Amino acid sequence: MFQLVLPDIGEGVVEAEILKWLVLPGDEVREDQPLVEVMTDKATVTIPSPKSGRVTRLLWKEGDVAKVHHVLLEMEVGGDARAAPAAPAAAESLAQEARAAVTAGLPEEAPKAAATGRKALAAPAVRALARELGLDIQSIHGTGPGGRVTKEDLRASRANGKAPGPGALAALSPEAPSRARGEIEVVPVRGLRRRIAEKMARSTRTAAHFTFVEQLDAGELVRVKERMARAAADEGVKVTFLPFIVKAAVAALQRFPHVNASFDEERGELHLKRWYDIGIATSTEQGLTVPVLRRAGERSILDLAREIERLAVDSRSGKLHPEDVGGSTFTITSLGALGGMFATPVINHPEVAILGVHRIRPTPVVRDGQVVVRDVMHLSLTSDHRVVDGDEAAAFVYEVIRYLEDPTLIFLRTA
DSSP: EEEEEOOOTTTOOOOEEEEEOOOOOEEEOOOOEEEEEEEEOOOOOEOOOSSSSSEEEOOOOOTOEEEETTTEEEEEHHHHHHSSSSOOHHHHHHHHHHHHHHHTTTTTGGGGGGSSSSOOOBEEEEEEEEHHHHHHHSSOOOOOOGGOOOHHHHHHTGGGSSSOOHHHHHHHTTTTEEETTOOOOOOOOOOHHHHHHHHHHHHHHHHHEEEEEEEEOOOOHHHHHHHHHHHHHHOOOOOOOOHHHHHHHHHHHOOGGSSEEEEEEEEEEEEEEESSSSSEEEEOOOEEEEETTHHHHHHOHHHHHHHHHHHHHHHHHHHHHHHBBBBEEEEEEEEEGGGGGGGOOOOTTTSEEEEEEEOOOEEEEETTTTEEEEEEEEEEEEETTTSSHHHHHHHHHHHHHHHHHHHHHGGGGOO
């Protein structure tokens, strides 16, 4: 019997939400086959099977939050799995029951329970409302997914003669909001959106945010990028401005190591990192995720472009691997064409700074006493004022600008 545990996905990640099971009890799986999608406060990752065998038990339901190193599922492997396969009919029956349980939001063991005497399925809010109404939820037939009892089921069961209180009546009446101000759509905050909310709240609650903004002349950067993009296209690689910005940021981080750090509030320690794993904030349909460019300073522009593209595709398709997230030392966020003039990005906890990259646009500027039009871009660095002083933050930004205004300097040094 083999037990798959939730791996240590990265620095600071202690738990993950079970988003979607990709296998069910009774399924035969092969080595490296995707088993489950989980959501950390960094990103959505798919955990593959380290062995071949047959799944026997899922220990969590979709929506549960599992701790790192806790068992996610059990499976038979090796000789046991080959010597004692489940009968086809039994395996299919088990899979159907488990599928119904997962869909209904139940643990995998629920199908094994007796059909009678089972605890009614209902959300905590529905149970509380049933108590307030004086209704026996065990006697109510649930019409929701998997037999769940809903508020509509409670409303249909009010004919027991118990007069509910005013608060309960309001809770049971979906018409009340529409009569007051209009329809209300209730959207559960879960998955990546819940993780983003928790992480952003923690960051703004702990770090002393301040933002420094400056503009740069991106004319030479545009010309160099266009030349390299044409050459890279022959190799099937799409080159954007982001690889240049990553290289410039790494060069600046080498000179200002306090910016490439994390802050341990409990110990009162600043941890300076002597490597450069750069988080790239990426927008997906589920929300913002931060895959990581490992060893960014050691990579060429072409290699960075190729890896950035892979991470973006995997982020949006939910196929990031555990090694693709967590443990970044510094983060860059860019909205590309939607980047606006400038913004005040929120620090990626527990880091101490984040660089915002904004749209390049033709802008009137003064050069040698004359008003001319140049390609201008703004950079905004948000730092934690507890550990990064204002002059250090400004100096860091000007160092990044120095490399971007003269991109040939980028190729003079590596990490």
